[in-house]
Amino acid sequence: MLIGSIDLVGFRNYRTLSYTPSPRLNLLIGPNAQGKTNLLEAVGFLLTGRSFRTTHLAEIACWGADSAIVAGDLQRAEGTRTVRRTIRRADDGTWHASGEGSAAARAIVFGWQDLAVVNGVPAARRNFIDGVAGRLYPTHIAALTRYRQIVARRNTLLRTRPLPTDLAARLAPWDEQVATIGMELIARRRRAAAMLQTELARIYPALSGERQKVEIRYRTELGEATEPAALQSALERVRSVEVRRGQTLAGPHRDDLVIELDGVDARVYGSRGQQRLLALALRLAEVLPVTEAAGTAPVLLLDDALSELDPRVRENVLRDIAAAEQVFLTSPEPLAIAGAAAWRVHAGEVAAA
Ligand SMILES: Nc1ncnc2c1ncn2[C@@H]1O[C@H](COP(=O)(O)OP(=O)(O)O)[C@@H](O)[C@H]1O
Ligand SMILES: [Mg+2]
Structure with a gap:
């Protein structure tokens, strides 16, 4: 288009x-x-x-x-x-x-503030991968908004003092929703990262003119799990800490992307020049997958x-x-x-x- x-x-x-x-x-x-x-x-x-x-x-x-x-x-x-x-x-x-x-x-937008995707905080990478997933899968952003609302309500419940005696029963419906929608988000982010990886492996060396191996991976504490049950049990495992901190401590809002050059973390070890080029290459890596998903070029x-x-x-x-x-x-x-x-x-x- x-x-x-x-x-x-x-x-x-x-x-x-x-x-x-x-x-x-x-x-x-x-x-x-x-x-x-x-x-x-x-x-x-x-x-x-x-x-x-x-x-x-x-x-x-x-x-x-x-x-x-x-x-x-x-x-x-x-x-x-x-x-x-x-x-x-x-x-x-x-x-x-x-x-x-x-x-x-x-529209695929690049500006130098995108450098934060490579060298900034995890939230910058989560926003980045959600943007990509949103362009690939139109329902992603609405699901993300819903997920954030659910986590906010769940956090309110975790912060209630004195603690409700039936806390576990009251958390149960929220846990189920966090697990279901959370795993959906993770699945789309993983697919988006995999598509970027294929393109990035081609584009980064073409831009830099150097034969470097570049890799982008989705990182979650849930490992390779794909079932909502995995997230639900993760929530159960951290329950006591959650209650102390009043915060939901498992789920896609805690995940990150790993970006590596020749096997080392580009965020920590990449030169400024490499990080800049990676930030740009990450955007350009979206073009082909988004074209295929939308049926027309961005x-x-x-x-x-x-x-x-x-x-x-x-x-x-x-x-x-x-x-x-x-x-x-x-x-x-x-x-x-x-x-x-x-x-x-x-x-x-x-x-x-
Ligand atoms: N809502 C607005 N109404 C009028 N002018 C605006 C508004 N928002 C930004 N500007 C002006 O637009 C100019 C910045 O435009 P911008 O496109 O960011 O510049 P650049 O050419 O450097 O990219 C500034 O002069 C700013 O004051
Ligand atoms: Mg400008």
Whole structure:
């Protein structure tokens, strides 16, 4: 799927914009604070109905405005679909988005904050794998939200003082749900990690130009178990500690990904350069599995992805993304790339460069 055109009204620093990008590689060039990332955000919003930068719709509308519009054409082999999304403040001050998109539309976003996936806390890797799983399996995010609600309620129960005498009986229904939905989440995360692994093994050496073995694995204290019963007994095992701490201590919210280069943990032992390249390669590794799952190619939104890579690696990255469908790549400096459409972004306007 690709974007034939996008029209904005009152979106961040774009008062109005009508922009017709290239179906392949688009370079968005301009100094800082001109609207490059805002435009990536708008393209992502057109495709998915959500911002990759914020969950607060109020931040998206142009300052002082009480609505914003993101409209455009989504094109795929089967035909073109016009999408119109409105972000609006209701009378009670809450913000809402409306508008129907396409179930097959996917955006894959890369920014340097993704470095945290490689060298940050486990939560960064869990968010990453949930994002991937959500693009592969559309029910994943709703299940994750449900799981978090259940864990929160279970934690409330564990914190009740004095402890209910029938605590075990009252925990039982929550345990069952944690176990069932938790194992579903783990299964999808494992499948997502396995798909990434296949692609990463190909892409990372192609980008680095070095024959290194790279591996990504899902890590859970449940080992290889696939049955909800395994999670349920894990909960029983940690019950007394849970009661002391008032926290659910087994389940996918405690899991992590292991990312290794030549058998050693990239988080601890990887050089800064290796970690950067891994972060980018992890995103690019999504492209093929997501294309297969959605039945159409995702749009790539790469924010300043070439900065801080050496020239040889840049060439390798460009070669890899040439195989993708539509790509938007921002850069503070002009880039000379054969076949790419170059656009100058300046103060909320976009013009052919
Ligand atoms: N809701 C908003 N309304 C108007 N301007 C905004 C809004 N949100 C951010 N901006 C402005 O957008 C500019 C940043 O745009 P951004 O796309 O992040 O820049 P860059 O080109 O560096 O990627 C800043 O000048 C910021 O003040
Ligand atoms: Mg930016």
